[in-house]
Amino acid sequence: MALLAANVLVFIGLFTGSFCTAGTLDSCVFLGETEELSLYEDGDVVIGGLFPLHFSPVSLFLNWKRVYECVLSVLCFSSFSSRALRWMHTMTFAIKEINKRNDFLSNITLGFHIRDSCDDIPVSLKATLVSSVIIGDAGSGVSKALLRSLGSFHIPLVSYFASCSCLSNQKEFPTFMRTMPSDAFQIRALIQLVRYFGWTWVGVIGVESDYARFAIQLFLQESMHYGVCAAYTNFYPVELNQHALDELLDVIQVTLFLHSPYKMQDILREVQRRNMTGLQWIASEAWATAKSLWEKSGKLLQGTLGFAIQRAAVIPGLHQHLTSLSPLSIHKTAFLAEFWEETFKCRLNDSINTHYHGEDTYHDRKMCKGTEKFDDVYSPYFDVTQLRVSYNVYKAVYLVAHSLQDMSDCKDGKGPFQNGSCANPKNFKPWELLHYMKRTNFSVLGKEVNFDQNSDPIAYYDLMNWQQISDGSLSLVKVGFYDASLPSGQNLVINDSMIQWPVGKKSVCSESCPPGFRVARRKGEPICCYDCIPCAEGEVSNATDSLECSPCSEDTWPNAARDLCIPKNVEFLSYYDALGILLCTTSVLGACMSFFVVVVFFKYKDTPIVRANNMELSFLLLVFLAICFLVGLLFIGEPSDWLCLIKFPAFGISFALCISCLLAKTSVVLMAFRARLPGSTVMKWFGAKQQRASVLLGTAVQVFVCLSWLLTAPPHANYNTNYHSSTIIIECVTGSEVGFWCVLGYIGFLACMCLVMAFLARKLPDNFNEAKFITFSMLIFFAVWITFIPVYMSTVGKFTVAVHVFAILASTLGLLLCIFAPKCYILLLRPDKNCKKKIFFFLGK
Numbered sequence: 001m002a003l004l005a006a007n008v009l010v011f012i013g014l015f016t017g018s019f020c021t022a023g024t025l026d027s028c029v030f031l032g033e034t035e036e037l038s039l040y041e042d043g044d045v046v047i048g049g050l051f052p053l054h055f056s057p058v059s060l061f062l063n064w065k066r067v068y069e070c071v072l073s074v075l076c077f078s079s080f081s082s083r084a085l086r087w088m089h090t091m092t093f094a095i096k097e098i099n100k101r102n103d104f105l106s107n108i109t110l111g112f113h114i115r116d117s118c119d120d121i122p123v124s125l126k127a128t129l130v131s132s133v134i135i136g137d138a139g140s141g142v143s144k145a146l147l148r149s150l151g152s153f154h155i156p157l158v159s160y161f162a163s164c165s166c167l168s169n170q171k172e173f174p175t176f177m178r179t180m181p182s183d184a185f186q187i188r189a190l191i192q193l194v195r196y197f198g199w200t201w202v203g204v205i206g207v208e209s210d211y212a213r214f215a216i217q218l219f220l221q222e223s224m225h226y227g228v229c230a231a232y233t234n235f236y237p238v239e240l241n242q243h244a245l246d247e248l249l250d251v252i253q254v255t256l257f258l259h260s261p262y263k264m265q266d267i268l269r270e271v272q273r274r275n276m277t278g279l280q281w282i283a284s285e286a287w288a289t290a291k292s293l294w295e296k297s298g299k300l301l302q303g304t305l306g307f308a309i310q311r312a313a314v315i316p317g318l319h320q321h322l323t324s325l326s327p328l329s330i331h332k333t334a335f336l337a338e339f340w341e342e343t344f345k346c347r348l349n350d351s352i353n354t355h356y357h358g359e360d361t362y363h364d365r366k367m368c369k370g371t372e373k374f375d376d377v378y379s380p381y382f383d384v385t386q387l388r389v390s391y392n393v394y395k396a397v398y399l400v401a402h403s404l405q406d407m408s409d410c411k412d413g414k415g416p417f418q419n420g421s422c423a424n425p426k427n428f429k430p431w432e433l434l435h436y437m438k439r440t441n442f443s444v445l446g447k448e449v450n451f452d453q454n455s456d457p458i459a460y461y462d463l464m465n466w467q468q469i470s471d472g473s474l475s476l477v478k479v480g481f482y483d484a485s486l487p488s489g490q491n492l493v494i495n496d497s498m499i500q501w502p503v504g505k506k507s508v509c510s511e512s513c514p515p516g517f518r519v520a521r522r523k524g525e526p527i528c529c530y531d532c533i534p535c536a537e538g539e540v541s542n543a544t545d546s547l548e549c550s551p552c553s554e555d556t557w558p559n560a561a562r563d564l565c566i567p568k569n570v571e572f573l574s575y576y577d578a579l580g581i582l583l584c585t586t587s588v589l590g591a592c593m594s595f596f597v598v599v600v601f602f603k604y605k606d607t608p609i610v611r612a613n614n615m616e617l618s619f620l621l622l623v624f625l626a627i628c629f630l631v632g633l634l635f636i637g638e639p640s641d642w643l644c645l646i647k648f649p650a651f652g653i654s655f656a657l658c659i660s661c662l663l664a665k666t667s668v669v670l671m672a673f674r675a676r677l678p679g680s681t682v683m684k685w686f687g688a689k690q691q692r693a694s695v696l697l698g699t700a701v702q703v704f705v706c707l708s709w710l711l712t713a714p715p716h717a718n719y720n721t722n723y724h725s726s727t728i729i730i731e732c733v734t735g736s737e738v739g740f741w742c743v744l745g746y747i748g749f750l751a752c753m754c755l756v757m758a759f760l761a762r763k764l765p766d767n768f769n770e771a772k773f774i775t776f777s778m779l780i781f782f783a784v785w786i787t788f789i790p791v792y793m794s795t796v797g798k799f800t801v802a803v804h805v806f807a808i809l810a811s812t813l814g815l816l817l818c819i820f821a822p823k824c825y826i827l828l829l830r831p832d833k834n835c836k837k838k839i840f841f842f843l844g845k
Contacts, residue, residue: 038113038114038115038116039088039092039112039113039114039115039335040111040112040113040114041092041095041111041112041113042111043095043099043108043109043110043111043112044108044109044110044111044425044426045108045109045110045111045132045133045404045425045426046110046111046112046113046131046132047091047095047110047111047112047113047131047133047134047135047397047400048112048113048114048115048131048132048133048134048135048136049088049091049112049113049114049115049134049135049136050114050115050117050124050134050135050136050137050138050142051084051085051087051088051091051114051115051116051117051136051137051138052081052084052116052117052118052119052137052138052139053080053081053084053085053088053116053117053118053335054079054080054081054116054118055079055081055118055119080338080339080342082339082342082343082379082380082381083290083380083381083389084138085335085339085381086322086380086381086382086383086390087138087160087389087390087393088114088335089321089322090315090318090390090393090394091112091114091135091393091394091396091397092112092114092321093315093317093318093321093322093394094393094394094397094398095110095111095112095397096321097317098110098397098398098401104401104405105401105404105405105408107408107425108404108408108425108426110401110404113131116335117136117137117138117142119137119138119139119142120142121141121142121145121146124136124137124142124145124146125145125146125149125150131155132155132428132430132433133155133156133158133400133430133433134146134155134156134157134158135158135159135160135393135396135397135400136157136158136159136160137159137161137162138159138160138161138162138389139161139162140159140162140163140164140166140167140211141164141209141210141211142162143157143159143162143164143167143176144164144166144167144173147167147173147175147176150175151173151174151175153430154175154429154430154431154434155175155430156175156176156177156400156430156433156434156437157175157176157177158177158178158179158396158399158400158437159176159177159178159179159180159396160178160179160180160389160392160393160395160396161180161389161392162178162180163178163180163181163182163183163186163285164182164183164211164214164215165182165183165184165187165214165215165218166214167182168182168184168454168455168456169454170453170454170455175430175431175434176455177399177437177438177451177455178396178455178456178457179392179393179395179396179399179449179457180309180389180392180457181309181456181457181458181459181460181461181484182454182456182459183215183218184218184222185459185461185482185484186284186285186307186459186461187215187218187219187222188222188482188484188491189307189459189461189482189491189492190219190282190284190307191219191222191223191226191228192226192482192491192492193282193305193307193463193492193494194228194282195226195227195228196492196494198508198512199228199280199508200227200228200229200508200509200528201229201231201508201509201510201528201529202228202229202230202231203230203231203232203233203234204216204219204220204230204232204233204234205233205234205235205236205248206233206234206235206236207235207236207237207238208235208236208237208238209238212235213235216233220233224527227527227528227545228528229509229526229527229528229529230526231509231526234248236248240266240267245266245267245270246270248267249267249270249271249274249276264287264290264293265293265296268293268296268297268300268301269296271300272297272300277300277502278502279300279502280303280304280305280501280502281301281303281304281305281306281466282304282305282306283304283305283306283307283464284306284307285306285307285308285309285388285461287306288304288306288307288308288464289306289308289386289388289464289476291380291383291386291474291476292380294466294473294474299468301466302466302467302468302500302502303465303466303467303499303500303501303502304464304465304466305463305464305465305466305479305499306463306464306466307461307462307463307464307482308386308388308461308462308463308464308476309388309389309391309392309460309461309462310388310391310460310461310462311386311387311388311391311462312387312388312390312391312394312445313387313445314384314387315384315387315390315391315394315445318384318387318390319382319384322381322382322384323374323382325340325374330348339381340368340372341365341368343372343374343377343379343381344368344372344377345365346365346366346367346368346369346372347365347366347367347368348367348368385476386476394444395444395449398442398444398449399437399440399442399449400433400437402440402442403433403436403437403440404425404433404436406436406439406440407422407423407425407428407432407433407436408425410422410423416435417432417435438451438455458484458485459482459483459484460481460482460483460484460485461481461482462478462480462481463478463479463480463481463482463492463494464476464477464478464479465477465478465479465498465499465500466500467500468500477498477500479494479495479496479498479499480492480493480494480495481493508528509525509526509528509529510528510529510530510531510532511532512544512545513530513532513541513544513545513546514532514544514563515540515541515542515543515544515546515561515562515563516534516535516540516541516558516561516562516563517532517533517534517535517541517546517562518532518533518535518541518546518547518548518549519531519532519533519545519546519547520532520533534562535549535558535562536549537558537725538551538552538557538558538725539551539552539558539562540552540558540559540562540563540564540565541562541563542563542564549562552565553565554719554721555567555568555719555728556568557569557725557726568721568726568727568728569726569727569728570727570728570730571724571727571728571729571730571797571798572637572638572639572729572730572731572797572798572801573635573636573637573798573801573802573805574636574637574638574798575636575637577798579798579802580636580637580798580802583632583636583802583805583806583809584632584633584636586632586809586813587629587630587632587633587805587809588629588630588633590625590626590629590809590812590813590816591626591629591630593816594622594623594625594626594629594816595622595626597622597816597820597824598619598622598623598626600824600827600828601615601618601619601622601823601827602619604827604834607827607834608834608835609823609826609827609833609834610823610827614665614668614691616691616692617661617664617665617668617691617695618665618820620657620661620695621658621661621662621665621819622816622820624654624657624658624661625658625812625815625816627654627657628654628655628658628808628812629808629809629812629813631647631650631651631654631808632805632808632809634646634647634650634651635647635801635804635805635808636801636805638730639717639730639731639732640717641716641717643717643732644714644715644716644717644732644733645710645714645715645716647715647732648706648709648715648732648734648740648743649706649709649710649743651743651808652702652705652706652743652744652746652747653699653702653703653706655747655808655811656698656699656701656702656703656746656747656750657695657699658812658815659698659747659750659751659754660694660695660696660697660698660699660750661695662754662774662777662778662815662819663694663698663750663753663754663757664691664694664695665770665774666754666757666758666761666770666771666774667691667694667757668691670757670760670761670771698750701746702743702746702747705739705742705743705746706739706743708739709735709736709739709740709742709743712736712739713734713735713736713739714735715732715733715734715735715740716732716733716735717730717731717732717733718730718731718732718733720797723796723797724796724797727797729796729797729798731797731800731801744785747785748785751778751781751782751785754774754778755775755778755779755782758771758772758774758775758778759775770819773818773819773822774818774819776818777814777815777818777819780810780811780814780815780818781811781814781815784807784810784811784814785807785811787807788803788804788807791803792804792807
């Protein structure tokens, strides 16, 4: 299976073709004309082994025309696998190592019967019918066929490289075990890898086979849980000819991909021919450590990432075992003659490769001298730096050995079989050995080997990075790992700083949505294709690719990037605002002016001009005007419930006092001139006591209105976010609009009465007549408050409060200047006019 995208493709697969060699053609196609080549050593228990020593791009079992061509002509192209030969000899080494031990299986001698499976079902099936336990095969397809064929014989099959997750089905394959992790774990690892680096838009390709289809289906199912999308799926034929290559490369024109090693050479050649550079290759365990690909591809594979099965640091003695070859021994050991010829590109006199066809002509090769040295050439057979599949073979042998040891340790009467019986370790039935194998846990080279309920080992993969070192050779660097035993979400560990990257592009359908945006799915398209929509007002997202934006709390608001909720701006008319400072200064100056006039009037209290204008009411009015100025300070600063309870009544009552005093003064002026008429007794009903009573009465009504307001729906502080979502306006709400407008309306009623009275007294003599000044002051008062109403209704926040304070100060200042400024002018600047002969009338005491 392969995954590909705009520039990422991953292929998951193992061996998909069958095997055919010209020299061993009869063995591969099972025609029975020659004797099969094998490795054999007798013992009390003979362990069978299947290894794909030869392979061909096309399955002969499925293609009879190809069989005919291979038999009647020399058209069958064969390949020899030095890696598989190493696996094969790792098995013989492990068995010989066990036989030498005195502390382990001391009474049992193990033997082996190892054959070349050619990764072909008929060949493999024939080779297994004489064994009681089999280690093999490498391919999942062959393993499945063997299990179905041998199911009735209950012969255990332990695979060292078959990874198909379908083999985990113990109901269908009860005799199967493996030391190779299931593809289910590898697929999860691959998905987490592409997701980790943001490669979420991948295509999926695979060979036309049941194995690839099963793996692709599993990948597509798992990818949905990790947000990885498949752009498309594509299956190419088993026989990868030029036409099929062209179609495949057209599909993955700008992609990166993974494939099995045996078809990789053809694909890499075509990629190189098309000069498709800057690709990020992702390898599965099938070729994550296949150094042979580097020799012909070089920089094309630089930066490859891939999962490799767990590596054994060293298997003591294995290298010596592998290198103990000589020209004299190759004729005695099956397959070694062909290995010798392939390694040194020469031919032996009695070579079996009479039909060899490869990159060179076999008959044109020089004769082998017998003095060739393995130090002069590189072969995967001798490479023990990446013991991964070989380690699996080693563990598979020890699995069988430990099961036989457990069988040997059985005590009669305590055995696992009928009536507590035990099995004979030298003469057992296959299913009896399988019983012990299913329950065996052991350690090899200091590492525990455990199996789950599906007889699969606990998955562990090394994440390898292909890096080119200074001399141009390949260095396989471990840059991370995947451990299925770790908690979910912590399985994949990567050291990014160690990775060597090719120059490539990011494989995504849509770029990730940064914080402050949310994902908006595109209708009818995969979940990886989406648009990025900014979070709505009042909402944030603080993660990449957020599906939803989260609303901020009532007292917070998104920042400019909308990725963080920050405290909202708090707004009120503060003493530190420029506007607050100005109003506060004006209020204090107004109060000081009022007290200054009090001082002046007190100093000149015995002069005619002070005494002529009702001195007592003048002093009361000045004090009340000072209070009105100071009331403005209550509206400045952060509102609180108690402050809201005070300031509105204070405003209403203080103005009621001022206007009541003015009304009393106006009434006194008017009544005084009427008292000069003959026989008039008006002034005895409007003396000093009555004037004070009228002021108290006029104020008492306002006090009653305010008390009713406070008792029914009192004003209180409110945090208002309706006008500006990003700002909290701390304001005093009236509680009852009726109460507020009643207070204001009553002040207006008193002012109207005062204006009418002053208007009636407008034609009285000019000298010291206050009526015209009161009239003018009332006109200013009305102008201010009539203007105040629409402005007050149309402003919000601190500006509403500022308008209110301005109206208070302006109207109070108008009263102070209009009524008392002329008198202060005479008292301070024109004292010559402050005399009785200039007084037309005299009011007061």
